[in-house]
Amino acid sequence: MAVETASPLPSNITSIKTLAESPGLTSNPATHTFTPDLHGQVTSVPEGSIPVIDYSLLISGTPGQRSEIVHELGRACQDWGFFVYLFFPSFYVARKATLRTEPVINHGVPQKLLSSILDGCRGFFDLEEEEKQEFKGNHVLDPIRSGTSFNVSVEKAFYWRDFLKVFVHPVFYSPTKPAGLNEISLEYSQRVREVARGLLKGISESLGLEGSYIDKALDLERGKQIFIANLYPTCPQPELAMGMPPHSDHGLLTLLIQNGIGGLQIQHKGKWVNVGTHSNSFLVNTGDHLEILSNGRYKSVLHRAMVNSKGTRMSIAMAHGPSLDSVVSPAPELLVSGEGDEPAAYIGIKYKDYLELQQSNKLDGKSCLDRVRISAV
Numbered sequence: 210m211a212v213e214t215a216s217p218l219p220s221n222i223t224s225i226k227t228l229a230e231s232p233g234l235t236s237n238p239a240t241h242t243f244t245p246d247l248h249g250q251v252t253s254v255p256e257g258s259i260p261v262i263d264y265s266l267l268i269s270g271t272p273g274q275r276s277e278i279v280h281e282l283g284r285a286c287q288d289w290g291f292f293v294y295l296f297f298p299s300f301y302v303a304r305k306a307t308l309r310t311e312p313v314i315n316h317g318v319p320q321k322l323l324s325s326i327l328d329g330c331r332g333f334f335d336l337e338e339e340e341k342q343e344f345k346g347n348h349v350l351d352p353i354r355s356g357t358s359f360n361v362s363v364e365k366a367f368y369w370r371d372f373l374k375v376f377v378h379p380v381f382y383s384p385t386k387p388a389g390l391n392e393i394s395l396e397y398s399q400r401v402r403e404v405a406r407g408l409l410k411g412i413s414e415s416l417g418l419e420g421s422y423i424d425k426a427l428d429l430e431r432g433k434q435i436f437i438a439n440l441y442p443t444c445p446q447p448e449l450a451m452g453m454p455p456h457s458d459h460g461l462l463t464l465l466i467q468n469g470i471g472g473l474q475i476q477h478k479g480k481w482v483n484v485g486t487h488s489n490s491f492l493v494n495t496g497d498h499l500e501i502l503s504n505g506r507y508k509s510v511l512h513r514a515m516v517n518s519k520g521t522r523m524s525i526a527m528a529h530g531p532s533l534d535s536v537v538s539p540a541p542e543l544l545v546s547g548e549g550d551e552p553a554a555y556i557g558i559k560y561k562d563y564l565e566l567q568q569s570n571k572l573d574g575k576s577c578l579d580r581v582r583i584s585a586v
């Protein structure tokens with residue numbers, strides 16, 4: 210990706226929000242300008258082709274429905290590395306008032322919690338700059354970090370994005386401001402972790418492994434869960450800006466929600482596809498460690514975030530990875546098959562080292578995964 214001007218981020222720019230709100234801003238500063246026009250390269254896919262997984266069938270479907278959903282999960286991971294995870298299917302929302310009076314057991318994440326967590330994060334981004342600076346952190350593995358772009362110490366062009374990144378498991382952290390964010394974020398993190406573990410169980414089964422395989426092998430009881438709130442303010446020239454560049458995520462699965470404004474694009478069969486907005490859903494993508502564990506059967510998906518000139522977009526990505534000490538390599542069970550042994554396509558790496566490597570460098574496609582790849586798969 211070419212950039213017109215390469216210069217360090219001026220020290221007075223601590224957030225893109227402040228910059229975007231400066232009076233009279235009609236064009237992107239050179240520091241935040243990318244060429245070429247990236248919006249021109251997007252392909253549209255027929256409606257309905259992005260896989261949708263119905264939560265209720267995974268959790269409380271009949272054995273037949275469940276095995277069908279597990280199969281669909283596997284197909285989604287294999288063909289797309291991405292799916293929309295519908296946790297209140299429309300039929301349920303429409304009929305709940307009249308037909309379903311019993312509580313839905315283990316139903317995931319209540320809608321009110323979703324709006325509360327989005328509001329809480331908005332409250333964080335609306336703090337005074339000096340207050341946000343209290344949480345800027347010094348090292349990529351600090352448990353709370355707030356900032357702009359991705360890693361301004363190594364970037365030459367900057368992304369139209371502010372972020373708050375917090376480690377929420379196995380030890381829970383939260384910024385102390387704004388009031389209330391701590392409690393909401395604790396509840397949200399716990400609920401989403403449950404959903405992620407449920408999905409990983411289905412994904413284990415879809416690989417022909419025991420349901421608890423990933424959970425046990427990667428020590429998810431102590432798994433790393435990272436809460437990432439992203440703010441993409443209104444941009445005067447969105448076609449020349451980038452919210453987040455093409456990248457894959459380091460962990461196993463990321464579950465994302467957004468504030469009703471779309472901007473996420475995924476790469477499918479070499480083309481960029483708009484994901485759009487989906488209510489009552491998580492947007493779920495596979496990460497590098499699922500690719501490693503599955504020996505390349507399930508590839509991590511490249512994705513990027515676009516910005517727009519019509520409204521501020523917010524997203525909250527919740528990344529789920531192994532425990533920091535886990536050394537992840539392809540599951541040995543997947544390397545033996547009736548057709549003969551399959552060579553491991555990735556070397557084992559401690560998750561902590563991988564995380565540190567990815568976060569300390571430029572965010573650049575799958576360059577981090579390429580470092581542990583043994584052969585082209």
Ligand SMILES: O=C(O)CCC(=O)C(=O)O
Nearest residue numbers: 437439472473514524526
């Ligand atoms: O905001 C988005 O749509 C994408 C966010 C993302 O990729 C990330 O936080 O890693």
